[in-house]
Amino acid sequence: xxxxxxxxxxxxxxxxxxxxxxxxxxxxxxxxxxxxxxxxxxxxxxxxxxxxxxxxxxxxxxxxxxxxxxxxxxxxxxxxxxxxxxxxxxxxxxxxxxxxxxxxxxxxxxxxxxxxxxxxxxxxxxxxxxxxxxxxxxxxxxxxxxxxxxxx
Numbered sequence: 114x115x116x117x118x119x120x121x122x123x124x125x126x127x128x129x130x131x132x133x134x135x136x137x138x139x140x141x142x143x144x145x146x147x148x149x150x151x152x153x154x155x156x157x158x159x160x161x162x163x164x165x166x167x168x169x170x171x172x173x174x175x176x177x178x179x180x181x182x183x184x185x186x187x188x189x190x191x192x193x194x195x196x197x198x199x200x201x202x203x204x205x206x207x208x209x210x211x212x213x214x215x216x217x218x219x220x221x222x223x224x225x226x227x228x229x230x231x232x233x234x235x236x237x238x239x240x241x242x243x244x245x246x247x248x249x250x251x252x253x254x255x256x257x258x259x260x261x262x263x264x265x
Contacts, residue, residue: 152213152241153185160188160209163262168194174202175210177229184230185241186211188261206233209261213241237261 157169173187181202188209189197197203210230212223227238227250237259238250249256 146215148243149185149213149215152245153211155245156211156213156239156241156247157186160186160211160262164188166191170207173207173210175206175230175233176202176204177206177233179225179229182226182229184210184226185213204233206230206235208236209239209259210235210237211239211241211247214243216243 153171157171161167161169168189168191170187170189171185173184174181175184175187184207186209187207189207193205193207197205212218212226214223223240227240230238231250231252236251237256239247239259240250241247249259251260
């Protein structure tokens with residue numbers, strides 16, 4: 114299925130997961146903890162303050178070779194946004210993709226997401242652990258710090 118079909122599929126009521134609707138009628142599945150949401154916001158603000166331009170997307174869908182993955186936070190340059198707008202899902206990964214690790218995430222799953230985002234064009238992938246420590250990855254492997262965060 115395409116991501117748009119998943120979003121609009123009438124049989125979602127039959128899946129064996131808890132589904133909720135928010136006050137605007139949007140489907141919520143596997144809601145994140147408050148800590149997870151706070152980390153998403155804080156990292157988004159950190160990036161926005163450092164970059165001074167571009168767009169931050171929380172829950173950014175990206176089409177990968179292994180289906181549609183959703184980065185917890187993504188930073189899109191003005192140029193990326195001019196080319197791709199709000200396309201859902203993006204066929205190319207934004208420049209910075211961030212995953213906030215949940216207790217249910219395995220190391221293998223996170224390593225796979227790093228590879229998938231980088232393969233789709235991300236310049237960096239960040240992982241934020243349960244304590245809030247961020248590790249950075251680029252095409253050369255793990256980085257000591259973000260290179261993209263300080264680029265103007």
